[in-house]
Amino acid sequence: MSHMGYCCLMAVDRDHVLRTAAALLTRKSTATMDEVARAAGISRATLHRQFAGRDALVRALEALGIAECEAALDAARPDEGPARDAVHRLIREIEPAAGLLAFLYTENQLFEGEEQNQGWTRIDERIEALFRRGQRSGEFRIDLSPAWLTEALYGLMASGAWAVGEGRVAPKDFTYMIVELLLGGALRREEP
Amino acid sequence: MSHMGYCCLMAVDRDHVLRTAAALLTRKSTATMDEVARAAGISRATLHRQFAGRDALVRALEALGIAECEAALDAARPDEGPARDAVHRLIREIEPAAGLLAFLYTENQLFEGEEQNQGWTRIDERIEALFRRGQRSGEFRIDLSPAWLTEALYGLMASGAWAVGEGRVAPKDFTYMIVELLLGGALRREEP
DNA sequence: CCTGCATGAGACATTGATGTCTCACATGGG
């Protein structure tokens, strides 16, 4: 029967299109639907059959970004072990989605007062809880609010993704640089 | 003669329009020329007489951002005293322009391969030189490249401006949070 | 071989932003 074939093929194509679109829109956030389609190797008509308009595409990208963030949070086990190790795991797990996240981070301003951001709210809460745990355990300083630390994590991820894309930093250093700066800061310390 | 009056009035209006446009575009980067005009309290026609199109407006905003960054760098005296104090002064001086910088930071991707970015190159070099000086003096760690520290500074500034705009952090904490995170990191230390 | 179906290509109308124009107003200087 053709029903199963239809579903499976659409699913893999849909995911491929989303990945390609994310990669393109990360570099050029004003890319045309035609450019997105050509980058994915499909026609504009097919792109429109899968995503009814640019809005739907960005929404799907947002859903993908939320799903990847949740998956990264699950894989990072933010409640286990020292908080600093959990932050390290989180950034490592979230690295593959950094480009997509950077795009969504700058694009989210357009979705003011929408409903989907409750997904982001939940992610914010989980990350903030991680920082709060680190503060309670005495690992993290308490004069920087969890909300700001979360925001800074997003900003550093976006900067890192952008810097890697521009060739200013090596991709292999991505996680290290973000973790070290976010946790350790730029100042040189006596005791490591 | 009307020539002087023409110049002076245009100059102050132009600056006011730029400030308003910067504030608006920071919140809504896709704002229409009409919205920009109304936000500035002028008509679309007058806006068009001052800036021949959206492109010219963004270019002018970029020039303004570059000028403010240069001025902040000059005022911060990046070559004097401990590097960490110079970084603190730099962030404090650059704070009023943070919103504009955040907008340009996300918009700059559109100006790939243009000529104006040589202004940014010069600013990058000055900031990188500051971090390099801190590394040579032993104040800053050497495993984080000056390029990355500069990029991180931009990212934290953008995050801070965005967070303040969203009300997630208090405006008065802006400089402190950025300086402390960038230099000190999130980890709690024994010796301050 | 034949049929159904997804696709690609392209035409077409629509929409929104933009650039350009004209005209009336009002404000300030001669």
Next chain:
DNA sequence: CCCATGTGAGACATCAATGTCTCATGCAGG
């Protein structure tokens, strides 16, 4: 008072992106 100039309002054409449509093609399954 009169005139010049900047301005606001609006009409209009333009242009690019978009959404929708049709049709031919290629391909897989029966």
